[in-house]
Amino acid sequence: MSETHGYSTHIISALVTNTPGVLARIAGLFSSRGYNIDSLAVGETENPDMSRMTIAVHGDEAVLEQIRKQLSKLIDVIKVQDFLGREYVQRDLMLVKVSAPAAKRNEIFELTKVFEGKIVDISATHVVVEITGPEIKIDAFIDLMKPYGIREVVRAGRIAMLRGVREAK
Amino acid sequence: MKKRGAQVLVEELKHLGVDAMFGIPGGMVIPFFDALYDSGLRLILTRHEQGAAHMADGFSRATGRVGVCVATSGPGATNLVTGIATANFDSVPIVAITGQVKSSAIGNDAFQEVDITGITRPISKHNYLVRDPKNLARTLHEAFHIASTGRPGPVLIDVPVDIFTAEIETDGPGKVEVNLPGYRPKRDGNVRQIRLAAEAINAAEKPIIYAGGGVIISGASDLLAELAHTANVPVTTTLLGLGCFPETDPLALKMLGMHGTVYANYAIQNSDLIIAVGARFDDRVTGKIDTFAPHAKIIHIDIDPASISKSIRVDVPVVGDAKHILEELLRHVKPVDRSPWLAQIAEWKKKHPLVYDRTCVDGIMPQYVIEQICAATKGEAVIVTEVGQHQMWTAQWYTHTKPRHFISSGGLGTMGFGFPAAIGAQIGRPEAIVFDISGDGSFQMNIQELATIAANKVPVKIAILNNGFLGMVRQWQQLFYKKRYSGTVLKGNPDFVKVAEAYGVKGMRVTRPEEVRSALDEAIAHPGPVLMDFIICPEENVFPMVPAGEAIDRMIGGMA
DSSP states (O other): TTTTTTSSSSSEEEEEEEEEEEEHHHHHHHHHHOOOOOOOOEEOOSSTEEEEEEEEEEHHHHHHHHHHHHHHSSEEEEEEOTTTTSOEEEEEEEEEEEEOOOOHHHHHOOOOOOTTTTOOOEEEEEEEEEEEHHHHHHHHHHHHGGGGGGEEEEEEOOEEEEEEHHHHO | EEEEEHHHHHHHHHHHHHOOEEOOOOOOGHHHHHHHHTTTOOOOOSSSSSHHHHHHHHHHHHHOOOOOEEESSTTHHTTTTTHHHHHTTTOOOOEEEEEEOOOGGSSSOOOEEEEEHHGGGGGGEEOOOOOOOGGGGHHHHHHHHHHHHSSSOOOEEEEHHHHHSSSEEOOOOOOOOOOTTOOOOOOOOOOOHHHHHHHHHHOOOOOOOOEEHHHHHHTTTHHHHHHHHHOOOEEEOOOOTTTTTTTTTTTTTOSSTTSOOOOHHHHHHHOOOEEESSSSOOOHHHHHHHGGGTTTTEEEEEGGGGTSSSSSOOOOEEHHHHHHHHHHTTOOOOOOOOOOHHHHHHHHHSSSOOOOOOOOOSSSHHHHHHHHHHHHTOSEEEEEHHHHHHHHHHHHHSSSOTTTTTEOOOSSSSSSSSHHHHHHHHOOTTTSSSEEEEEHHHTSGGGHHHHHHHHTOOOOOOEEEOSSSSSSHHHHHHHHSTTOOTTTTTOOOOOOHHHHHHTEEOOOEEESSSHHHHHHHHHHSSSSOEEEEEETTTOOOOSOOOOTTTTOOOOOOOOO
């Protein structure tokens, strides 16, 4: 079962050289050509000379084709892979700071448990919860926390990886 | 052996075959200019960095080699921007070297600091900021490789002044390896796709070749002619494709699009197959996109995969170098009799030739000047234009027969391009007769380069078609804005002949049609540069014309 359910967007994974300016080049490409970027995550790969960018985008097939081609044209981009129609896992990461007076803490702990989240910080009045998973799960958790009072939400760009042994290289 | 960075750069440039470059010094490139001083590498000192960039561009378009320009940091670098964008749009390989403030000062708003790699990122094929002196030589070689291969384009190298002065260990020039894992331009087309293309051509009843600048860049003109003749397919070209197929050939339909010939546009609209080679379905070619060639299947041969199916859905894409693809394609294409189609086209040609009113008494007809330039040079000159009406008249009325003999800013449409580009073309091809065909508006955008031709004795022939207007905009205002000539009347024009003479350049004014040819002959015979000021009919228009947003067979004006 692929975990693509609940995502309306489309994942493109780009292997890029780890050079200064490469992020600006890609961000600039998206803004100058008017592509809609939903999220972008960048990190070094096992090879320190290369980084992997996971780009979540939306658009029709013609736009996505242009995005793939325009990305591939960049000299710093080594390989572009489109996850459309492939089996892959993907994760969002969120930290959420929720108002949690002693009386409410247990409820929040229970919900966190159900969502397989983690309490990563507790103070007298607040807790910080870490949730990973698909977007739909993270959105659901936010909805559940709203009644308690959300102080702050920080979400990281989505990362994704093909299932099985086929690497995105 | 240790050498200073500037020295290394100059030696590598020479190793790469550079014998001339264009530019202006400034604080951050003094070490580089010092290394140039006794290097034997010719520096053409321009009067504005924009001129330097266009000269490198014109040099490249005329010769097929990489053009090189150099500027200092800050304003020197920003003045190159229009030239870089022009080259980028038209796929011209130039390398621009800019000085930068010293590495430790970058980001501190130092004097004459500008983030030129940031500025040129969307308008160059690639760019570099050199951070480590030991990468300098490799970076230059990569820049040349990237600029000149695949779909060519400009590459900028930004060099902080401390990199120019750093001592670098070197074994001599050319000892570096290019390492570009993300850059592998495709040369050969997919064989299966080429077969599909051949089948489509063999099966078509009303095919047409639509050839662009890529044919010239690839050096595929002869193969294109072979394809046309083998398969009996008529050929229309884009503005940048002019000269890739001789217009003297019976299969030639001249240029298509907004100011193309009626018969080329009719042929496209009625075709059942378009064979696009090195062209990109630009909006000036297609007109209203959803009315373009409604019955045609489309084969698109292009080296840039991103050009394929960008604006027009393509049926048979073939990615690769036009020359290699056409070679392979020719093995599968069969001679087919297409007399009904060719007869139809002949009828359109007869019914709708290019025309102009030869009876104007208000001055010289600009089209006549272009015809006479073609006659006086036997069609063998390198013709460079600026942008506007004169550019379109030149495209229409000069008989283009050879690749790399027509140079113009197509994609970006840069006024002020032609004069410096003509200088670059002349430097690259000293034996050629080079014309800059200009308007009085365009010419004033880089008029300062008169000093460059005077100082370097560059024998460019400048033909200004002087109508006292920014003519193309005026034409639109006449046709679509009730003759409200807002901002298009060029009051304050100088006496161009006197301006030329002030620089020591021969100047001539031509006011009557019967003087045109003798003036041209005199200018061509003159060994040095000449400026000819042709006073033309002020409100003459470029026809035929497809109004913006119309289908390309809905042309107005110029119908015989």
